[in-house]
Amino acid sequence: MNSLQMPSGSGLGLRREMLGEMLQKKPSNVDFFEVAPENWIPFGGKLAKQLKSLTEQYQFVTHGLSLSIGSPDPLDIEFVKKVKLFLDEHNIKVYSEHLSYCSAGGHMYDLMPIPFTSEAVNYVADRVKQVQDIIERPLVLENVSYYAAPGQQLSEIEFTKAVLEESNCGLLLDVNNIYVNSINHGYDALDYLKALPTERIIYGHIAGHFNEAEDLIVDTHGADVAAPVWELLEQAYRFHGVFPTLLERDFNIPEMSILTQEVERIRSYQHELGGMEQSA
Template sequence: MVGLGLRREMLDEFCQQTPNQIEFFEVAPENWMTLGGKFGKQFKQLTERYAFFCHGLSLSIGSPEALDVEFVKNIKTFLDAHNIDVYSEHLSYCSGTGHMYDLMPIPFTDDAVSYVAKRIKQVEDILERPFILENVSFYAAPGAQMSEQDFVNAVLSEADCQLLLDVNNIYVNSINHQYDALKFLKAMPSERIKYLHVAGHYEEDVDLRVDTHGADVIDPVWKLLEQCYQIHGVYPTLLERDFNIPPTSELLKEINQIHALQQQGIASK
């Protein structure tokens, strides 16, 4: 399966006709939960016809503040209303005494592993769905006592949750923090992977990449996705494009490339 992140500006087009190559959509529930009127009707029209995944932005699973239980309950109401079973979030936090509107890195420590794992189980109990955790891009690692690779694996193991493996984030972090992207990829647990993300990013400098989802996927990231299929198997894969969004005909070139790599991955098994 290959999917695309749904934006409001795409609703008119996809309610009229959705290309066959797009097999599922992903949305951030925060951006759609309160929609009514025309947008709400169009969204419901699509959720009744296509598979949808939800990828949250503001759960703030690593926040020092108490979990926003009411927010999680609202997420559940939204998922139930649209028969969506897949809910993922970032291994990060975005709130403390206020909302920071950015994804901040959680300290890579044993205490943080236990803390995040307990909160994941709390969310799962409310949502009555498996929790899917995404490896995130980050630009500093304050207070780190272990590597990103070890931290991600430790949280997945202690929380006993699933993984949204973001291939572009692996590449971005490998440049910014000077590690081997393929080694990191191989260290991820195949049995926990639920689906994949692939996206473009911005080259700020020779040793600095910024995860923007605002550009085409580059060749090294395509190569890493190909290797991911070879190592872990073929999983549903989403093309993320959040701004500088080209016409659908252009997006389909990248979507078709994912399809082609998936077929290669299947054939190689």
């Protein structure tokens, strides 16, 4: 690829244990891959060369783990510069992260909810602009799952839309997170979905979760995608148009032939609803 490209079609989160299989033969229904920069930046040598051989052939996006955009700690400028080098090295345009934080006086190894307040909107937007200046690309933020809302003054959708608007960044639309939050916090998932700004959507995520109780779902990425989440993805395409969508699976990973059946299901929705759009 000679120029920075945006993703398209149906994608798969690439974990290091999948690398050997992908080097032998990429599944035909996987149009693009996603990697976490933190899982690759420390490595050189053979691993770096193997990843490079893939990024030279296929579309890639990145989904970070430790930017901690809402943290009270100062932004880690040196880390952001390393991400910039990684993106440039692999010719990747999209750097996405979580609309949350994972550090406060030290790394917490979990995604914590940013207070839904106007003050937090301005704080996060300023930090997003700093990141975008360094990486020389738009930052893409994901709507995240959360289990508590400390100091809440705005609704989740009000907060999310305000951050996107104030920072002028893109949206990674995580369909599973919408469903999880709708159950855990008692709102209508379709209303939330429809309220998101279509023009901000860069790509999407879909994943599995664990039903802890009737009113508590844990976002695990360790199970098959549930039926209500597939239904919500279909509604997302109907309302916002078909956008690139990626399957996340972080553990309990089945054989590739089984895993890519869900990727194929994404593709089938895209083809069906994309065709409807063209004939409308």
